[in-house]
Amino acid sequence: MRNWRRRGVALFVVLLVMFVLLTLLGAFVRVNNTNLNLLGLGLTRVQAEEACNSAVQYAWMRLDKEADWGSPGYFTSHSPHEVLGSRLECSGSGTTVTGKVNGTDMTFTIQLFNNLNNASPDEPNRVPKYAVRMSIEGRSGNARKHMEVVLRKRAFVDASAVAQLRMAVTNPQPMKWNIDSTDRQLNMVRSNGTLLGPNPGLGGGPSQIEFLRPAGTPAAAQGPFGSAWASDEITLGTTALSGNSAATTTAGVNTKGQFVPKTGGSYQIPDLKPEDLTGPTTERTLPGGTYSFLIAGTDVPAVPAQEAVAEVPAVEAQPEVGIPGEEGYQPAVEATPAVPGRAAVAAVDAYTQWNQSLVYTDPAGHVQVLASVPSGEGHGNDYTPVPLNRDVWVPLALDPATGARTDRSILANLKTCQIVVAPGIKAVVPSGDLRVDGQLGSGNLALGTRVEGAQQEEHDGHRGHRRRGRGNAQPEDEALAQPSSLEALDGNISIYGAATGWGAIVSHQKDISLRMRNALATDPDGGVALYAGGDVTMLSGRQSYGVDCSDATFLGLIYAKGNFLARANQQNLNIEGALVSKGAIDILEARNVNFKYNPDFLFDIIDTTSQTSATRLEQVSLSIR
Amino acid sequence: MKRGFSLLELCVSLGILSFVLLGIFGVFELGQSSFHFASLRQGLQSEARVAFYALGNDLRHSSFVTVTTVPRTVSVILPRQESRGNQTLDRDGLCTAGVENWESPGAIDIHSGFPNFDSFVVYYGTSEPEGRLIRQVVRPALVGPYPNAEFSLVNSMHDNPLANSSRVGVTRTLSKRLLSFRARRDNDSRLVVVLLRLRGMGGAKPGTGARADETFELTLKTYPENTYPRV
Numbered sequence: 001m002r003n004w005r006r007r008g009v010a011l012f013v014v015l016l017v018m019f020v021l022l023t024l025l026g027a028f029v030r031v032n033n034t035n036l037n038l039l040g041l042g043l044t045r046v047q048a049e050e051a052c053n054s055a056v057q058y059a060w061m062r063l064d065k066e067a068d069w070g071s072p073g074y075f076t077s078h079s080p081h082e083v084l085g086s087r088l089e090c091s092g093s094g095t096t097v098t099g100k101v102n103g104t105d106m107t108f109t110i111q112l113f114n115n116l117n118n119a120s121p122d123e124p125n126r127v128p129k130y131a132v133r134m135s136i137e138g139r140s141g142n143a144r145k146h147m148e149v150v151l152r153k154r155a156f157v158d159a160s161a162v163a164q165l166r167m168a169v170t171n172p173q174p175m176k177w178n179i180d181s182t183d184r185q186l187n188m189v190r191s192n193g194t195l196l197g198p199n200p201g202l203g204g205g206p207s208q209i210e211f212l213r214p215a216g217t218p219a220a221a222q223g224p225f226g227s228a229w230a231s232d233e234i235t236l237g238t239t240a241l242s243g244n245s246a247a248t249t250t251a252g253v254n255t256k257g258q259f260v261p262k263t264g265g266s267y268q269i270p271d272l273k274p275e276d277l278t279g280p281t282t283e284r285t286l287p288g289g290t291y292s293f294l295i296a297g298t299d300v301p302a303v304p305a306q307e308a309v310a311e312v313p314a315v316e317a318q319p320e321v322g323i324p325g326e327e328g329y330q331p332a333v334e335a336t337p338a339v340p341g342r343a344a345v346a347a348v349d350a351y352t353q354w355n356q357s358l359v360y361t362d363p364a365g366h367v368q369v370l371a372s373v374p375s376g377e378g379h380g381n382d383y384t385p386v387p388l389n390r391d392v393w394v395p396l397a398l399d400p401a402t403g404a405r406t407d408r409s410i411l412a413n414l415k416t417c418q419i420v421v422a423p424g425i426k427a428v429v430p431s432g433d434l435r436v437d438g439q440l441g442s443g444n445l446a447l448g449t450r451v452e453g454a455q456q457e458e459h460d461g462h463r464g465h466r467r468r469g470r471g472n473a474q475p476e477d478e479a480l481a482q483p484s485s486l487e488a489l490d491g492n493i494s495i496y497g498a499a500t501g502w503g504a505i506v507s508h509q510k511d512i513s514l515r516m517r518n519a520l521a522t523d524p525d526g527g528v529a530l531y532a533g534g535d536v537t538m539l540s541g542r543q544s545y546g547v548d549c550s551d552a553t554f555l556g557l558i559y560a561k562g563n564f565l566a567r568a569n570q571q572n573l574n575i576e577g578a579l580v581s582k583g584a585i586d587i588l589e590a591r592n593v594n595f596k597y598n599p600d601f602l603f604d605i606i607d608t609t610s611q612t613s614a615t616r617l618e619q620v621s622l623s624i625r
Numbered sequence: 626m627k628r629g630f631s632l633l634e635l636c637v638s639l640g641i642l643s644f645v646l647l648g649i650f651g652v653f654e655l656g657q658s659s660f661h662f663a664s665l666r667q668g669l670q671s672e673a674r675v676a677f678y679a680l681g682n683d684l685r686h687s688s689f690v691t692v693t694t695v696p697r698t699v700s701v702i703l704p705r706q707e708s709r710g711n712q713t714l715d716r717d718g719l720c721t722a723g724v725e726n727w728e729s730p731g732a733i734d735i736h737s738g739f740p741n742f743d744s745f746v747v748y749y750g751t752s753e754p755e756g757r758l759i760r761q762v763v764r765p766a767l768v769g770p771y772p773n774a775e776f777s778l779v780n781s782m783h784d785n786p787l788a789n790s791s792r793v794g795v796t797r798t799l800s801k802r803l804l805s806f807r808a809r810r811d812n813d814s815r816l817v818v819v820l821l822r823l824r825g826m827g828g829a830k831p832g833t834g835a836r837a838d839e840t841f842e843l844t845l846k847t848y849p850e851n852t853y854p855r856v
Binding site for chain 1: 685686690724727728730732733734735736737738739740767769770771772774812813815850851853
């Protein structure tokens with residue numbers, strides 16, 4: 001009996017121990033299982049997000065190569081399957097791309113809304129112009145992540161003015177610096193050094209700086225509508241802003257912007273080489289030297305007085321009324337700027353608009369009269385002023401075959417004192433400087449203007465079409481829409497009078513000097529209005545005979561590898577596009593300085609046809625859920 | 626005839642039993658305090674994780690140029706550390722632009738592709754000794770891709786979150802055990818750096834007998850993905 005009892009106790013103890021051990025084992029297994037599940041869930045979620053990231057990187061790479069990748073019909077004309085190394089397999093159908101990361105269970109699906117080649121938004125699919133929206137689902141196991149990404153073409157710079165060393169916009173007299181943008185989200189000026197601006201109303205008085213309200217912004221909005229960045233100090237008037245939060249705040253409120261001094265960082269100004277520039281490809285040689293328009297006589301007819309032209313008033317912005325789609329809804333109306341009138345032209349007793357000779361002095365100092373007003377047409381021995389009754393066009397370009405000055409792609413007009421480059425022509429000065437001198441405010445340059453008698457020549461490709469991407473309607477006068485350019489390969493370009501027209505002035509290595517009476521618009525395809533390997537200088541013109549310096553207006557990119565200096569003598573400087581200087585920007589004595597950032601001019605600055613990358617993209621928004 | 630236990634045997638066995646019980650209770654006590662200590666730590670970690678998930682998510686969807694911080698230090702006497710007197714702690718404020726509903730059709734601007742920021746998210750630490758980390762959504766008069774001009778110590782960082790101006794939606798208290806909250810913008814790297822320290826107090830610390838007073842610290846460095854321009 002005693003043995004049986006002992007055996008029963010032993011069995012009980014053994015069973016108890018086994019129970020405890022099994023309970024412990026069960027708890028251990030359960031805890032570990034839970035931990036493993038949690039870890040696995042976290043891992044698959046991370047993997048699903050990484051699948052989304054892989055999809056973005058893959059699509060970005062493909063779109064960099066081909067801007068129409070994934071657009072409707074693309075995969076019917078291109079192979080829909082692609083294998084990248086041993087890791088990634090993708091296939092496209094319609095506008096959807098699916099991918100699998102080999103060796104894992106990570107997969108993704110990209111729904112593409114490609115609008116990269118269109119200059120207008122794709123409203124139904126909510127894609128901005130020059131952009132692509134991607135709706136991505138990444139999967140790994142049971143985990144799913146959804147990512148929305150918008151990529152768009154990268155503009156050359158992101159500010160209306162960028163200076164490497166210093167930016168100074170000053171005037172001891174009252175002035176106004178308006179900083180505007182066609183991009184609702186991007187309105188900036190940047191300096192990698194100091195920034196010196198006029199008084200933003202610190203201490204009373206009106207602000208001399210204003211960040212303009214973007215179109216479509218509620219009228220009640222008071223900003224900030226833009227920003228001014230400087231790696232170093234920002235001084236407005238006489239007040240330094242860093243460390244002075246009260247002044248910074250007041251300046252921001254008064255200007256409807258924000259000022260960010262001493263950012264510490266440095267904006268990387270992109271490098272631009274002359275060979276990167278787009279533009280006309282039909283070259284004609286214009287020998288360097290000094291082209292001077294000289295007055296032949298002094299007794300000339302008077303210029304009659306002319307009436308002033310009234311200003312066209314602005315249309316005030318109207319806010320949106322009601323709810324879109326509902327009855328009574330009225331969309332918002334954007335404000336239109338006032339169109340300035342033109343001042344009356346006073347009578348001038350003696351104005352030698354015509355009555356000229358064109359003299360050419362070559363770099364060696366040899367002088368020759370290229371053309372003169374014919375006898376009896378403006379001056380004669382009898383000193384009877386007789387106005388010119390026809391234009392006198394003097395060919396300046398060298399004929400590519402004979403080397404003689406017979407080609408009519410580059411002409412001089414003695415009546416208007418202009419050197420004119422025909423549409424679609426690249427006027428090249430192979431060596432030495434080009435100076436177009438004149439007296440009494442003459443000595444002008446006109447680019448891309450139709451010239452009677454000038455031959456219209458074919459030029460390569462489709463560049464130069466002014467309205468590319470702005471609808472298919474081509475203007476009837478296509479020849480007028482072709483830009484031209486003037487390029488000096490190793491010398492300076494100096495234009496005494498006005499530079500006007502449609503195209504670009506390029507000095508590969510040296511300086512460009514202009515007067516403050518320019519109106520130069522560039523081709524949105526080319527984008528560059530002025531390119532200087534050295535400095536760009538604009539000085540006020542000489543005032544005489546009623547010819548004053550006037551506003552300077554540029555549409556496009558102004559790029560100076562050196563400094564940019566404008567001494568405006570109370571005239572206005574208007575730049576729409578961007579002003580980029582790898583040196584300093586100094587704008588002095590301007591009555592109004594109007595900067596308007598317009599990335600439309602900046603998307604296709606660099607000619608990428610010779611490079612592997614066709615599109616430069618940037619990510620503008622991302623959301624994950 | 627059976628003999629009973631002698632007094633000596635009883636004393637010895639009781640002594641042995643006492644030692645055994647002491648050991649058992651010691652182990653039990655150690656297990657219990659370890660459990661509480663682990664719970665305290667786990668609680669701190671999970672509070673920090675919740676706070677960091679919200680912070681990371683909001684910051685990641687934001688734009689660097691909209692991020693503003695208000696540095697603030699408070700001088701407080703911490704419970705259980707009265708002997709150390711006043712201690713100076715960071716209880717900063719952080720504000721960044723956000724989009725309330727990313728799935729709405731208007732979340733992306735059709736003209737630029739940028740997010741249509743329609744609100745700001747504010748994080749700040751309250752000034753009490755045992756601080757709270759507050760998350761609020763605010764909608765000031767002007768919302769856009771720029772800093773919140775109304776974000777300040779006076780307007781936006783009250784100990785009573787309901788007193789803050791422009792708040793909309795639900796106010797969340799992400800932690801009630803905040804020791805310090807430090808937020809900074811790094812202009813060079815364009816990262817937002819957040820340092821969060823939570824402090825938890827519990828019973829005896831296992832093995833030492835001292836009272837548990839744990840601090841858990843996390844640093845978050847986030848790049849706001851919707852930053853534009855990128856430099």
